[in-house]
Amino acid sequence: MQVTSPVRPPLVTGGKTISDVTADICKQVEGKPSKMWIISFTLSVICLGYGSYCLWMTWWEGLGLWGLNKTIGWAWDITNFVWWVGIGHAGTLISAVLLLFRQKWRTSINRAAEAMTIFAVLCAASFILAHMGRPWMAYWALPLPNSFGSLWVNFNSPLVWDVFAISTYLTVSLVFWYVGLIPDFATIRERATGIRRVIYGALSFGWVGSAKHWSRYEAISLVLAGLSTPLVLSVHTIVSMDFATSVIPGWHTTIFPPYFVAGAIFSGFAMVLTLMLITRVVFKLQDYVTIEHIESMNKIIVLTGSIVGIAYITEFFIAWYSGAPYESYAFVNRMSGPYWWAYWSMMTCNVISPQLFWIRAVRRNIKITFVLSIVVNIGMWFERFVIIATSLHRDYLPSSWAMFYPTKYDVGDYLFSFGLFFTLFLLFAKYFPVINMAEVKSIIKSSSGKQEHKH
């Protein structure tokens, strides 16, 4: 017998039945695209188009189009890469880690969060390709036998570890996401006719929902969750090592791996909130993504934001404590040097403003949550920019100190990733079920408001 404590608020409100779940979520897939959707999609495609032009020019003309100089050889490209990869982490955390922790509230948001993960990782990958300059040689990053003499990847380089970590992560996330979609595609197939029935039928891999199918579904979900959990930690750990293995003040600090992972989950949850707060209103899913879900996500934001805050303070303290003059300078320069505004934007957005979520009324306020979720993402972008640019721009030779100024192509390539992300997300939202119907149905009995009234 499973018991649900009376102090637990319902996770599905409005007295939904199992058939309501199917109807409410399939409605969006089956209906005609709404006006809002068409407008958003058009804007995203325009953004993608302009971004594609800038990216094309970056490849055609070369990386000289970016604002890099001899001192700052890495700036927006790697900042954007780390930012997008970090955002991707929330999806896996929600679907895998929260599955292992048996958190029922994950069922309403895992589908969209996983989709976001995959798209965010693709956006991140676009910066890897962009900053290679010659993307047709991207396969050089792989340890393939070749006829170029001694050319081989440098296994000592964390950038190569990144290639393995991120490609494995993308593969496993994709499989996890797709496995979860199969029962829902079958549900849509059963309701569809004509060509749609053929397409969703093919996508559902002949799922009939037998007990054997469900047993396999649950087994594979657990196995994939077990695999994804160390994978998701490894990804941002290795991203942090891109910096932390180098002997550059401000980059080489041992706390980086867990601190980057916490920051990634922090920004990922903020992005999930931004997307879900819009989706739940546009698709009328307020009974599935309830204020309880929003509050739970806000709690994770205040937790991870505080972990990141402790890491900032630790770095700062140890920079002083170490007695290493270059290390101390790097941190003083971050705070009060020419990039002081970036540093204080980061501090305000990541550490100070999320502390508002300690207050219950703020956690449950949708407007404030929406604003703060965007604030967090701005802050996390600045975090990466601060770490990267401020550690580079004043090196050991004061005569070569420089500043970084983004060009139209830096901005354009960033816009490309936004265009790509939102185009893919909108296509997903329209043609795929945005909420995992099968899993939400599984918690209806224990966690819906309707059952609560019966007691």
Place this chain on the structure above:
Amino acid sequence: MTEEKFIFSAAIKKKIFYTMGAGILLLVIGIFMAMNGGHHAGHEVAEHADTHGGPIWQLRIIKDLWLNNVFFSGIAIVGVFFVAFNYIAQAGWGVVVKRVAESFGYFIPVGGVVMILLFVVFNHDLFHWTHHNLYESGAEFDEILNGKKGFLNFPFFLIRMVIYFVLWYFIWKSIRTNSVAEDLNADLKYHNKSIFWSAIFLLVFGVTSSTSAWDWVMSIDPHFFSTMFGWYVLASWFVSGLAMITLVVVTLKENGYLSVVNSSHLHDLGKFMFAFSIFWSYIWFAQFLLIYYANIPEESIYFVERLKNDVYSPIFFMNLFINFAFPFLTLMAAEAKRQAIILKIVAIAILIGHWFDFYIMMTPPLLKQEGGLDVKILFIEAGITMIFGGIFFYMILNGLSKASLVPKNHPMLQESVHHSIYL
């Protein structure tokens, strides 16, 4: 549900006193061995270590007192941490084991008093940075430590120590008071107050876990620094605390208590030990790899002392084996986590392993070449650990007997009683 109370019987007390007595005996034998057997070159090395002329075995005892007090105080505070994060996460499964973790708080005052006494009396032996001549111009002047004196100085260090223990004790006391009051009066307000104090605790512990680790462990090696160190010590404390909770729960169950604890609860405790053994290994490896890779002398000296030194390298590798490989391989299978005997073996292994983790953190800077694995560990170290362990168990079992073993009015109790992870 009928109220179940733990009876701290005379028989159990006798066992604890016998253990402590055996510990004292071992310690005395160890001291005689060290004094008379005259370990080679003991006095010569003692001059290099900061003993001020005292023999090395005295320093060894002081170090062991400090080590055990840091280790057991950490376990005690992790008990409170466990209760607090379960409240904040609204976790229902663990209600039936909550009182066990809660009882760990009874050791906090003991840990606090012993810690303050040890620091006040033995600060020159334990902490190189407390020597005044390091800050006065002369041969001993240390520019690096002079730069740190704003943080590493006697009064501020002592004030910090007092603040940590006072905060931990009072927040634990608030959680405990509400928890016990809830037993007498089924009012949700106690639950909500517990959540409030748990949030405060997490906030306080988030900061103090790192700062106390810098103070009590990292500053023994005052030139060394690593931003990861606070979380590294936290990970070690945390997994030791989880192992201690598991060990106490399993032992109580073996003795006929906690009949509501079923194999799913054990499974979850096993998962915790499994997951956080991996987490500790992750933190360990991340810190090691980055220091190894960058190879900055100020940092890599830490691993040179421990890894490239025949005295300590066996302990260094043993640490990794007991704390990573063993729990990882033993607890991998789901069925293993549901067997009380396996959990017991792994919990004991983790506790011994992490005791050695603290040993390898603290010993090299204090005992130099004299702290290796030799027969003295079986007497001096084992004896002092048995004395501390005896005090720890006396305090927590005495505390445990003061209230019902299961918080009978906890609003999530029924969830926990009917907990089954296969449903």
